[in-house]
Amino acid sequence: MKAIILYDSKTSSGSTEAVIDSIGLSLAESGFYVEKAKCTPFADYRFVRDFDLVVLGAPVYYFVVASQLLGAFIHGNLKKNLRRKKVALFLLCGSSEPVAALLYLPQLKMHLMRNKILAEKIFGPAALSDGTVDSFVEDMLLEYNKGPKSRALSAKWTEEAKEWFDSMPAFMQGKFKTMAEEYAEEMGYTEITLDVLEEARDNLGGT
Ligand SMILES: Cc1cc2nc3c(=O)[nH]c(=O)nc-3n(C[C@H](O)[C@H](O)[C@H](O)COP(=O)(O)O)c2cc1C
Numbered sequence: 778m779k780a781i782i783l784y785d786s787k788t789s790s791g792s793t794e795a796v797i798d799s800i801g802l803s804l805a806e807s808g809f810y811v812e813k814a815k816c817t818p819f820a821d822y823r824f825v826r827d828f829d830l831v832v833l834g835a836p837v838y839y840f841v842v843a844s845q846l847l848g849a850f851i852h853g854n855l856k857k858n859l860r861r862k863k864v865a866l867f868l869l870c871g872s873s874e875p876v877a878a879l880l881y882l883p884q885l886k887m888h889l890m891r892n893k894i895l896a897e898k899i900f901g902p903a904a905l906s907d908g909t910v911d912s913f914v915e916d917m918l919l920e921y922n923k924g925p926k927s928r929a930l931s932a933k934w935t936e937e938a939k940e941w942f943d944s945m946p947a948f949m950q951g952k953f954k955t956m957a958e959e960y961a962e963e964m965g966y967t968e969i970t971l972d973v974l975e976e977a978r979d980n981l982g983g984t
Contacts, residue, residue, distance in 0.1 A: 778808060778809045778810065778829050778830070779809065779810045779811075779812075779827060779828045779829050779830070780801075780804050780809040780810070780811045780812075780828060780829065780830040780831070780832060781811070781812050781813070781814060781824075781825060781828040781830075781831055781832070782797050782800060782801060782811065782812070782813040782814070782832040782833075782834065783813075783814055783816055783825070783831060783832070783833050783834075783846065783849070783855075784797055784813065784814075784815060784816065784833070784834050784835055784843075784846065785815060785816050785835045785836075785843035785844070785845035785846040786815075786835065786836055786843055787836075787838065787843065788836075791836075792836070792869055792900075792902070792904070792905075793834065793835065793836050793843075793869055795905055796834070796867070796869060796900055796904055796905065796910055797813055797834065799905060799910045800832060800834075800867075800910060800913070800914055801813060803910070803911060803914040804830075804832075804914060804918075807914070807918055809830065812828075815845070816845045816846045816848070816849040816855070817845055817848070817849070817853075818845060818848030818849050818851070818852040818853050819848075819852060819853055820849065820853055821853075821854065822849065822853060822854050822855040822857075822858040822859075823854070823858055825855070825858045825859060825862070826858055828862070829863070830862075830863055830864075830865070830895075830917070830921060831859060831862045831863070831864045831865075832864070832865045832866075832867070832917070833846065833864060833865070833866050833867075833885060833889075834846075834866065834867035834868060834869070835868065835869070835885075836868070836869040836870060837868060837869070837870035837871075837872070837877070837881050840880065840881075841884065842868065842881055842884045842885055846885075847884060847885075847888075850888040851888075855888075856888055859889070859892060860891070860892075860980050861892075861963065861980055862892060863892070863893050863895050863920075863921060864889060864892045864893070864894055864895065865894065865895045865896045865897065865898075865913070865917040866882070866885055866886070866889070866894060866896075866897040866898070867897065867898045867899070867900055867913060868881050868882060868885070868898075868899050868900065869899075869900045869901075869904065870899065870900075870901070871901070871902065874899050874901075877899040878899060881899075882897060882899065891976055891979075891980055893920075893963070893964050893965055895916070895917045895920035895921055896913055896916035896917040896920060898912075898913040898916075900913075923965075931962070931967065932958060932961035932962060932966050932967055932968060932969045932973075933967065933968055933969065934968075934969045935968055935969065935970050935971075937970065937971050938969050938970055938971050938973070938974055941971060941974065942954065942957075942974075956977065957969055957973070957974055957977050960973070960976075960977035960980070961973055961977070
């Protein structure tokens with residue numbers, strides 16, 4: 778199992794680096810091979826595809842999530858290379874959790890609408906001493922280890938999705954059914970709707 782922590786911070790050896798090292802250590806103790814990479818907007822993020830788990834995190838400066846990480850989503854190919862990846866998110870900031878959940882987390886989550894987010898956490902100044910880093914890693918691993926098998930092919934097709942499926946040429950149906958059910962399973966969807974089918978096509982299809 779391979780995990781990568783993608784991050785940004787203006788401070789070298791600051792609180793973000795310390796939290797990342799702690800997350801990395803916990804993941805390594807749980808059997809992951811762990812790497813970390815500081816983001817730049819125009820880097821080539823194809824290497825992310827090699828990892829099973831992607832942890833994304835950054836501090837907030839002047840009400841904005843550190844800009845290199847956001848830049849990698851906006852200007853770079855990070856979003857494309859995160860397709861179908863299981864991700865976990867964290868932020869560091871001085872604001873209270875409700876404020877940060879309202880103002881800052883969405884700045885990251887808006888780029889991850891189609892990812893399965895295993896866990897998300899807002900760390901305050903005491904993150905390293907109050908156990909929140911450990912509980913973040915525990916939450917993420919709990920979801921990660923649920924894996925596809927435990928939800929195996931349990932998603933139900935809605936009537937609308939079934940009708941659309943029945944209208945497909947018969948020779949395509951077998952392959953498509955497997956693909957749609959595996960996608961729903963992987964994403965943790967309990968229902969296969971038209972939206973899920975469209976999303977599966979976009980995510981698995983290419984562009
Ligand atoms: C210049 C500066 C601006 C900051 N702006 C905010 C802010 O707008 N909102 C907030 O909640 N925290 C803010 N903080 C707090 C940081 O997000 C927090 O201290 C974080 O842990 C810093 O990470 P670092 O040590 O990796 O730089 C700011 C901190 C600094 C130094």
